[in-house]
Amino acid sequence: MMKKIRKMLKRQEGFTLVELMVAVVILGILAGIGVQQYGRIQRQAQIAAHNANVRIITNAANMYIMMNNKKPESIEDLASQFSQDVPKPPQGLFPEVKDYTLNVTENNDGIWQITVTPGIMSE
Template identity: 30%
Template sequence: MKKLFRKKEGFTLIELLIVVAIIGIIAGIAIPNFLGARTKARVTRAFADMRALADALEMYYVDNTTYPAVPDAAGDPIPGLSPTYMTSLPKDPFGTDEVPGYRYYNNGTEDTDPTAWLVVSNGPDGSPDVDTTGDFDWETDRIAGQLGGPDGARNDDGDLYGYNLAAGDGGWYDPASGTTSPGDLGRGGP
């Protein structure tokens, strides 16, 4: 009598475990890279938005010989820029419900017109870390002790116009510290 052998179909448990392990390894590598790329893209967008806001603030200054007043609440739209100098004001990619837009500060008082300004994003940690009480040196119209950008450059006058702020000290975001580094992104001028 002949024995009939049936071919077993399907995967063995070992084969399934190997496939699951390989998928887990690939996911462990890909997900952090994806999150890092997303944060870098948002940082790049924030710097581009702040550059556009800087250009609009300077155009406003040329027309009005002063900078706009500071909004009543942090993250509120900068008065007078839209629609004349920008079709619409950008939203901070790291904004929150409490502070949805870029924060704008200037050094004007009731008696004097502003001569310097600062636009700040919440940065990747999503919380406001910088304000004008200790980080903005209004006397010299620049960020006190901060670098002009990753290369530390400043223009010939020593101010920050045209440079993005990301120094890592004093509440500023440092891209070298990883994608979840605390700190804000900023741009000051003139």
């Protein structure tokens, strides 16, 4: 009897349907986790890029004010402060926003308030 079972097991090639189903389920779970992590990491990268853009625009506005003794009227006035083009919001983070907007005001004490919209985001 044992010899017959051993012979049958030796002739068996491939995997059973149950083994294949278990493998497919495990792969599906791993793929689902991977997709979730990818989406989260992608959003974090977009937020980091956006926050860097806001800081770059704010610093460029500060430099413009110090060099010209007046406020910039728009972000395009700051173009000479950038080594490349004026930064744009990351695609997908703000679907309704195409460009950053800049608002610079001076209070009674002579202190400049620089606001970039959309502003800094937290993760």
